[in-house]
Amino acid sequence: MVTKHQIKLIKSLAQKKYRQQLGLFTVEGIKGIEEFLNSNFQLENLFTTKPVFDAPSNLTTKISETELKKISSLKNPNTAIAIFKIPKEVKVDYKGLVIVLDAVRDPGNLGTIIRLCDWYGVKNLVCSSNTVDCYNSKVVQATMGSLTRVNIEYTDLEAYLKASPCKVFGTFMEGENIYRLELPAEGVIVLGNEANGISKPIKKFLDKKVSIPQFGEFRKTESLNVANAAAIVLSEFKRRTIEM
């Protein structure tokens, strides 16, 4: 059974303020929870309708479907909801490729970018403080467990970029054709806000503006979705590291 106090706690974790105060966040669904259980993340509490998890019994509470519906943030909740501790933020270094996000606001976009980083072996993701919180439940959901394998630091981008010993790339509508560029195995790639792109104060720290060219007769597409742009840019950097 889930207590009133626990319901209140879980609901409060929908807000960044309370996640930060309490150092806790929620994960929903069997697959997602399993990924976190098999990682360095520490379980605080698990509420589940079925005994399908390999989790300490003193942290596990059996609940009913009705209770699950009450505490879930999803329309169609899937079996369980878990509370994990937010780990101490690890300082991101400049090793390998680093992705830097300048005010990405959509949780789905951040989530799929984290998943992309994991796919392409990018360990370090740096976010401006006005980028959506990576412990937002929609972000956690969209990462499909990749959040357990990517270091994420929220920091002052200007200071981070200023101190970079590596080349800093930024994506723009008007930049050098990425398909024609030589790209290094190490470097920092900045992606901008969904509506406004990379902000003015950040632009001066860029060494190279890169662009994904448009094709076809129309060329009227306003822009690419930022997660799709991230996918294409990461693909371009990484394919050059393959021996052909």
Next chain:
Amino acid sequence: MVTKHQIKLIKSLAQKKYRQQLGLFTVEGIKGIEEFLNSNFQLENLFTTKPVFDAPSNLTTKISETELKKISSLKNPNTAIAIFKIPKEVKVDYKGLVIVLDAVRDPGNLGTIIRLCDWYGVKNLVCSSNTVDCYNSKVVQATMGSLTRVNIEYTDLEAYLKASPCKVFGTFMEGENIYRLELPAEGVIVLGNEANGISKPIKKFLDKKVSIPQFGEFRKTESLNVANAAAIVLSEFKRRTIEM
């Protein structure tokens, strides 16, 4: 002023059944509506809080912010909502690159895939009948106007693929490394469902299974988001058509 009858009509268009019965769909926001007004789509009715559109006055209704909130499907409605006629479906041919979607269910994914097709000059998109409807308001929203420039046909995929004179490619977790393959300028690319990938009956029509390789030490990412996979695959096909 918006009448009760109009409110009922607009609300009904949230359902595919009524969109198909009435041959109408809705578009929200200034930019999106402008893209449709500047296309071959036919306006049925425009409801706007501000006179910012170049639209026939007999089809335009001035409404209040309160009325807009009442008819909008968005949390934060933006100025206007328009009803357009669903055009007659154009039969998709096999020219250039064709994207085929096998049961893509998420409106955001379909929307960004349409936007990607537009970006990469792919004119033809073929969807299985159980792919989400492209006139769903969330799809329309996510296409950012690209829906006006891509032909979309919902059809029997087996028949379409069987008749293909071009090579049919499919994306899989286990396939040939796309970075190492020679890819043609014309061809059919099949992308599968978010959870289950390409379905069994479709697999037998594929000439080549391609795969986006994972990088890094973990290689535990379960899969890529289908729209991101589409982005990377389209990027790979299209960059090979550029003179270097």
